[in-house]
Amino acid sequence: MTNKLITPTRRTVLTGMAAGGALLATGLTPRFAQAQSSEPIKLGFQLHRTGIGAAYGRWYERTATAALKVVNDAGGINGRPVEILFEDDGTDPARGAEVFGKLATQSNCDLVFGALFSHVVIGTAPRAAELKVPYLVCSEGHHVASGMLNRWTLQPGITDVKSQVQGMAPFVTQNLGKKVAMIFPDFAFGHDHRDYFSAAVAAQGGEVIAQIAIPPTETTFTRYFPQIPAETEVIYHVMVGPAVLTFVKELGEFYGTGARPQLFGFMDSLEAVDIASPGLEFLDGSHFWEAHPRYKQADASEAETFYRTAVGVDDNGAAANDPADVATYSHMFSTWETLFIIKAAMEASGYQGAADRQKFVEALEAMTDFAEGAEHPQGAKTFNGKTHQAFGIQSISKVEGGKLVRVHQTTLEDGQYPDEVDYTTQSF
Amino acid sequence: MAAVILEARGLTRHFGGLKAVDGVDFDLRQGEIHALIGPNGAGKTTFVSLLSGRIEAQSGRISFDGRDITRLPAHARVRLGIAYTFQITQIYAALSVFDNVALAAQSRGSHPLGAAAMEALSRVGLEARKDQIAGTLSYGHQRLLEVAMGLALKPRLLILDEPTQGLSQGEIETFNGIVKSVVPEATVLLIEHNMDVVMELAEWITVLNFGQVLATGTPPAIRANPAVQSAYLGA
Amino acid sequence: MIDRRALFLHLAVLAALLAALPMLAAYHVTNIAKIMVLAVYAMGYNIAFGYTGLLSLGHAMFFAAGLYAAGMGISLFGLSAAGALVLGPVAGGLAATLVGLLALRTAGVAFMIVTLMFAQAGYLTILYFVKYTRGDEGIVIARAARAIGSVDLSADTPRYLLAFGIFALALLLNLALVRSPFGRIMVAMRENEARSRMLGYNPYTVKLTALAVSGVYAGAAGAAYAVVFGYVGASLASVQYSILPLLYVLLGGAGTVLGPFLGALLMFYLIDYASSATSAYLFIVGAALILLVLFAPKGILGTLRERHARWLP
C-alpha cells in the first residue's frame, strides 16, 4: 500500500538520507534537480463511476483520457508530463469531499477537476477552499456563478444553466410559440430551469402558463400530462436520470399522431440514449438544446472532427467501436476543454508545484477568451474571471429522420447576464 | 382474621370460545400462603396473569390494598408490590446472577443496591455464584434465581407459578423454607401441582376448574371436598 | 462500578487518538476527524440497537435533524458554530422522541419498517422545503461561520480537536451510561422484555428514553458534521445513512462501547482503500453485512469479550 498513515517513518527518512548521500557521492546533483522539474504534473479527477451519474462518468473518463493523450503527445504542460488520477465519488457529495481530500493530500495532485453533478460539486467545494487546491468543475450548474462557492472553485469549460436557458428563450418564443408549459424535476436543478427560463421567456414577451414539477423518485409520467393546458404552444421539458426515456415515450403516446404542441427539450433528457430507440419516433420534428451537437453536422470544423476521432466517437455520437454505446456528447467536451484550460493557466502562471496553486487561480481569473480550435472544439467562449464562469455558444437542433440537425446557434451575447459575485475580491 | 389485601370480583377472560377464566371471585388475606390448584387447563395461569396484569381482564374488577388496579399495566402493579415469577424460567440468561437480582432490587429503589441484591441471593443460597452467567446455572439454580428476583423486589404479594416444577426433593425443601420465611410480612399466592408442597405450605386453598372456582377453604376441608375429589379423579 | 481495566482502556484509546494528531498525514487527520464524528453517530445507534435491542432503519432522520438544525441555524438564522453544536443534539433528541412516541408502539420487524418510513418522509421533507434546504444540492456553510471565537474549525488541527472533544465526551458518557443502573435496565429490555416488565419496568418509557439518548448522539454527530465539514445535504438523510451506523456497530461489536468507533474506523478505510482498486465498494458493504450476520454476529469486540475479556463494557 502506498498510503502512509504516519509520516515520516524512520525507515523512509533513512532511505531518503541514503539516497541523497549516494547522489552527492556520485556527483549527480544537477541531474537530480532536472529530474525534479520533469516530475509529472498530477491532476485529480473526481469521477462519477458509480451512482446516479455513472452514465456520464464513463464518458467523462474517456474524454479526459483522450485529451490527456493529446496534451502529453504535444509535450505536456510546461515541458512536464501530465497524469490524471481518477477516483470514484459514487456521485455522492460526502464521498466527493473525501475523494477530493484523498486526491489533493494523499496523491498530491496539483488540482482536481471533472465533477458533474451539482450536489457533488457543492459538497466538495468547501474542501477545496480548506485545502487551497483549485477545483475545476464541469457541471453546467449555476452554483459557481451564483456566488455560493469560493475562490478555489471555477467552471471554465462549460456554460452554466442560467446562461444556457437565457440564450434559448428568444428562439423558443420567436419560432415555436409564446405560451409555454414547463415540465421539470422537482429539485434544485429543475428549479434553476424553472426560474431562469420563466424570467427569460417573460423578457421576450412570452408566458410560462404551467409549471409542472415532477418528484425526483418518479418512474412514470403520463399522470402529469393532463396538467398541460390545452392552449399550450410549446412544451419545455428537462428531465434527468434513468427515467428520461420513459418520459419522452409516454409524452409521445399521450399526444400520438394528433395535433400537439411544439416540443422543446434539454439534451440532458436524452444523454447516452439513442434517438433511434424504439418509441422515440414521435420526437421527429421536435427541438433540443445541445451544448455540443451529437450528430456530426455538415459544416463541422476540423477541430470537431479531430475531437471526435481522438475521443473515439462516430458521426452519430456513439462509441466508434460500439454504435449502441451512445455518448453524453453534450456535456463531456467540458472535461476536454477544461484540461486545455488547465494547461494554458499553468503555463501562463509558470506553475511549478503546489506552492503556485494561488498563482494558477489568478492566471485563470485573468483569462477572458478561449478561441475555437482543437483545444475548444465546442466553440469559442468568453470567461468571466470575477464569476469564475465560462460562456459559450449554444445550439438548437431539430430531430429529422432520427438525427439531430442544428437549426440555430446562439451568440455569446445571448447568454450574458449581470455578475452576481466577484470572487476576485475574496481572499484565498 | 387478617385484612384482605387483594380482592377479585367477577373476573373474566375468554379466548375465542374457551372460557379460561369465567367470573371468578377471589380474596387473598394479608400475610397468608394461599395455594391455587386445579387440573391442567383449569385456568390457573390465566387467572394469576390477570392478577399480575400480564393479560387484560375482559370484565370484572381487581383491587389491591383497597385500590382498583383492574386497568393498571403490569409494570405498575409490580411497583405497587405485586411480584410474579414465571412458570417457565424467565431469567436474563446472558447476564450475571448478580445483575439478574440487582435488576429486581433496583426496581424497588433499594439502596445500597449491592447489599440488597446479595441479601436476596443469600436467602436462596446462590451468593457464591453471583458472578456466574445466569444461563450457565443448573435448572434448579435458575428456578431459585427466579425466586430470588421475586424476593429482591421486596413484594407485598408474591405470586409463584409452579415454582417447584423440576426441582429435586432437596431443592424443594430449601424452597419450602424460603416461602415460609416470606410470610407474614408478605403474602404468597402459589400455583402448585405438587400436593405435598401445597399441604405443607398453604394455609388456604382455592380450587379452579373450567375457569370457575370449584371450592375454597383450609387444606383439610379441601381434601375432604367431594367435588374436588371428583374433579381430580375424574369420577 | 466502572471496572478499572475498562476505564483505563478507554482513556488509553482517547490518549492515543490525541497523541496521533501530530504524527498523522493531513489526509488522515481529516479522515480520523470524520471517523470520530461518524463514530459518535454510531455510538448513538448502538445505544438503541446494541444495548436496548431496538433495530432502527431510520436513524438518518436523527442525524439529519442535527445536521440541518446546525446548518440552517447558521446559514438562515446566523447562529454561531457553538450554538449550532448545542442545538444539534437537542434537535436529534427531539426528533427521536417524536418518532419513538409512535414507532415504539410496534416492535421487531414492524419497528424497523416504521422507522424506515418515517426517515423516508423526513428525507422527502428536506426535498420539499427546497427553498430553505436547497434540497439535494444542499447548503454550503460559509467558512467564516465555521469558527468558535477566533479558532477556524475548517483548519486541520482545530477540526480534529473539536471532533476529538465531542468524541471523547460521547465515549465517556456512553461508558458511564452503560455502567449505570439505567444501562443495566436497557440491556434487560434487550434480553427479555416480558421479564423486565414483571420487574416493574415500563418497556415503553425505557425504550423511549434510550431512543431519545440515541437521537441526542445522532444529532450531536450531525451538527458536528455540519460545522466541521461545512456541507449539509439531503443525501446525508437518505436510507444509506441509516444503514451506515448499523454496519459500523455490527462490525465493531453491538453492545460494546468501543465497537462503533472500531467499526467506523475499519469500514471507512476498507472502502477508502478498496475504491482505488475497484469501484465495486457497494459490493464490499453488502458482503460485509452478510458475512457479519452469518459468521460474526457479535462483531469484533463482542467476540473478543465473549472469548477473552468479559470485563469489556
Added chain:
Amino acid sequence: MQLGSIFLLALLEGLVSASVLALTACGLSLVFGIMRVVNVAHGEFFMLGAVLAWFTASLMPGPPALTFVAALVICPLIVGAVAALADMLVLKRLNYEPEATIVATIGLLYILQQGALTVFGPNALPVPAPLDFRLQFPGFGYSGYKIAVILAAVLLLLGLWLILTRTRIGLVMRATQIDRATARAFGINVDRVYAGVFAMGAGLAAIAAVLIVPIQQAHYLMGADPLLLSFSVVIIGGLGSLRGTVVAALLIGMVDQMIPIFMPVVFPAYGAWFTPTLAKIIATLVVALVLVFRPQGLFGKRMA
C-alpha cells in the same frame, strides 16, 4: 382535457401501476406470509428481472414479440434461482431470525445492485414492446401494450391464486406456513419449500419487471421505488395476506396515479405548495401510521 377523458386516463394508468404493483407485492407478501422474512432485496430482484429482460431481448434473434415471451419465461427462472441460492447460502443459516435476515437482505441488495452495474453498465436499457399499437381516446392517446400488461397481470394473479389454493404445492406451502415443525413431521422438506417460496417471491417480482420494461427501461438503480411501494402495499393490505395485498395494490396504485391527475382539477392550489412531493410525504406517513395503529393492515383481522 375533458373530465371524462381525464377520468379514463386516470383509471387506465391506475390499473397499469396497480397490476404490476400487485404482482411485485404478492411476491413480498408470500415470502413474509410463509417464511416470516422481510426481504429488503425484493426491489433488486425486480431490477434483476428487468435488466435480464433487456439482456435476453438484445441477445436473442427474432421479432420483439418472440424475444419478449422468451424473457417472460427465462428471467423469472434465473432470478428465482438466484433467490433460492441466497436462501440456501444465507437465510437458512441464519435460521430465518427476523432481524438477522433483514440485515442480510440489505447486504444482498447492495451486492445485486453492484453486480448489475458491473455487468450491465449504468445506462437505462430499453426493451422494445412486443405489441406496437396505440389506442386513440378522446383527448389523449394510449399505449396498447399497457392494456396488455393489465390483462397479463390479472391472468398471472389468477394463476398464482390457483397454485396456492388448488395444487399440492399450495397445500404444502400453507401447511409450512401454519407450523414448520408439524409440516416437517408430516414429511415435508421444509428447507426445499422455503427455498421454493423465496424463489417464487423473487420470480413474481421479476415477472412484474419484465412486463414493465417496455414501458420503463431497465436500470440498475430502479429497485428502490417498487420496494417502498410494495412495503406500503403489504402493510396496508395486512402482513402476509395475499388477498389484502391485491386489494391494497389496487388502492395504492390507483391513488398514486390519481393524485397528480385529479388534484389539479379539483384543487387549484395544487402545484403551488401541494406538490407531488408533499403528496408522497403524506402517503409515506400514512403507511407508517397504519403500521403503528393498525398493524393487521386496513383489510386484515386483528389476530388474537
